Amino acid sequence: MQAKEAAERLGITQRMLRHYENEGLLDVGRTLNGYRSYTEVDLRRAGRVRDFIATGFSTREIRAMSACLSDEGAGPCEGGLEKLKEKLEHIDRLRAELDEKRSAVMDRLATLQNGLATVSSR
Amino acid sequence: MQAKEAAERLGITQRMLRHYENEGLLDVGRTLNGYRSYTEVDLRRAGRVRDFIATGFSTREIRAMSACLSDEGAGPCEGGLEKLKEKLEHIDRLRAELDEKRSAVMDRLATLQNGLATVSSR
DNA sequence: ACAAAGCCTGACGTACATGTTAGCGTTAAA
């Protein structure tokens, strides 16, 4: 498929796709006229790159664990899981605190509505 | 506590702490001599900033949901949970694929060792 | 045949996180 569709399906810009390719994270074929031609495999790989980057990894880091990008894992994925787990720690800490905070807010909200209900039912 | 200790306890540089402060994410008090003085509350907040940034958020985004940073959540945390959930989606997709890949590798490894054991026990 | 829409490369611009260095006060130990 062509660049436009690929970008749309991934929810990113063509520029970003080209960037990933320039950084050696993607190797996209061309048609006779020189246009890039994305396969479904390319798409999945690009999707992973997008996710890694959105999660705070640099292209350099991603390149270092390129085995994590292929559909069929050839290598042991060079510490990819470990690094991901570090990110997870960060995110988990945040999520735990936010969840806590959210329920506190919900509680206060419930209490408030309760109070109003009590009042209005008098 | 002073800058050095604060940075060490957070596992980041003093430069980064100052950066967070310059970006309006932290408001650290000073002692008479002008030295920054970090409280435990400051530390927790800075830790959250560190985690948000390590997870791919920009100072700008973090500022926009600054309610997510205070110990006692005053506000509804302005979409903080939603954004975090997006990040989680990215990370979850990656983790699922990596876990899958890892077990595939482990399987092959087990098969291999099994084969060797069989051979050596002949 | 021509316009509209896509693709391509290359280059410049920007935002942001950090590192680094310089110049200078403070504090505490030898």
Add this chain to the structure above:
DNA sequence: TTTAACGCTAACATGTACGTCAGGCTTTGT
């Protein structure tokens, strides 16, 4: 009292992810 360790600001430098724009093909509908 000198020296080492630490703090501060300000400014410059770097790396990375993109946005954007120019100049120029290709393809397709009219």
